[in-house]
Amino acid sequence: MSTQRLVSPSAIMRQAALLITGALILIPFVWMVSLSIKPPGEIFRASFSFWPQQFYGIENYTKALTEAPLPQYMFNGVFVCAIIVLLQVLVCAPAAYALAKLDFPGKNLLFGMVLIALILPHEVLALPLFILGYQIGILNTYAALIFPYIVSPFGIFLFRQFFKTIPDDVIHAARLDGLSELAIVWKIMVPMALPAIIAFGIFSVVSHWNSLFWPLIAVRDQSLMPPPLGIMAFKNEEAGNDYGPLMAASSLVVAPLIIAFLCAQKWFVEGLTGGAVK
Template sequence: MSTHRNLGLAPPSAILRHAALLITGALILIPFGWMVSLSIKPPGEIFRASFSFWPEQFYGVENYTKALTETPLPSYMLNGVIVCGIIVVLQILVCAPAAYALAKLDFPAKNLLFAMVLIALILPHEVLSLPLFILGYKFGILNTYAALIFPYVVSPFGIFLFRQFFKIIPDDVVHAARLDGLSEFAIVWRIMVPMALPAIIAFGIFSVVSHWNSLFWPLIAVRDENLMPPPLGIMAFKHEEAGNDYGPLMAASTLVVAPLIVAFLSAQKWFVEGLTGGAVK
């Protein structure tokens, strides 16, 4: 090991780790790169047998123009912003106090409630789609923004992540706040949440990405085109009779994915800190 350090060389294990990360990253990025490539190709080149990333005839202007004009894609993206923004705010309002109670308060059945949160983490959301649909019908909120929002207000992952982060905050901080006369809710919003800002940002990214890309539940909950989020709106490019127009379809997909990439790159420092902070105690 010392020989590698003296020569300025990385040990074989580090080389293998970096190689595995590079290969995995490439496998993940290839579909996105191919999507961008298809979005700037004319129809005749999309199904050509030979492989080329850059098209012989640049067709990006036509494809992106169709993506923005043939369907109300900006309206779909605005719906996504509204729905995802409201979901994140409501999830934080619900999950932060719940996580604080599980992390810092003592009450009967505390461990049982935390076990239920862990069980909820492993349940696919699709399992609950039928009872949620019936509940939405009973409340009369189907085909509204509320139908897209209310199933996600309580997030087991958010409660778990915030609890883990709150656990590493010293109890002396909470005791000092109580001595200063702060209520438990004031402690949550004035002390715990600001100190757990990296976890809040990490959870916000997870939540936005998950619900921005959600197709299954919106496909069930809404029928009005004016309420469709981006993934459901992209399906408007699929034509059963005329066939799929893959160029504009890939252009629309690129436009939908681009804001997520920009948001993640802008907040990646807090994202990593938020995910790793709760693991260090």
């Protein structure tokens, strides 16, 4: 005897809200991809159709890759984001371990400062960071794009929450085996917190790959520009009012983020929910 499972109205409403929200988020990306394969004459038509009457994708993507150093912009983005994530993990993991598992004077005060730093927009620090970068001579270099992001309050907070879910008995056993505190961090805590590190890495890469404000004032050399700043230069110097190549360049810049998220979404969700267990 088969039974049919009834779906409650509240569940239908939730699913409908999720579908509508997802559609609203995807519409600009679908439009961007559609414009990237259209000839100039079809871009500003009153009626919208995703697939063009005349396919112009090869021409637009060829222009995006050849008329501006888009591969160089994307290399800059990959290099800068990779170094930032690596340095952030090296700095944030020990700091989070200290806040999660060690007892010392001022611990709560330091954690409160981390929480305060979470609510401060990074743009507030742009002027003092610019002056500091000028004084130490790192402006218009890769270091100018990396240095301001080495310490991540969000990374410290996320790792601390995940580390707190690890039983203290594991720490005590490692100390009895003669491991130092730093060895405990890198040999025990970090491997166990790999989902949190992957989730943080995705957040960090997306944030810095899409960053425009700080690179706009930190670098001027075109060979150092990350993708968003490079697209601005491409629009001003090459594309002009030809939005097909511009949308093609934007699609190429967004594609690595989508691929990376799809490949790591399992660990992304696990890393975000792991710190909420305790």
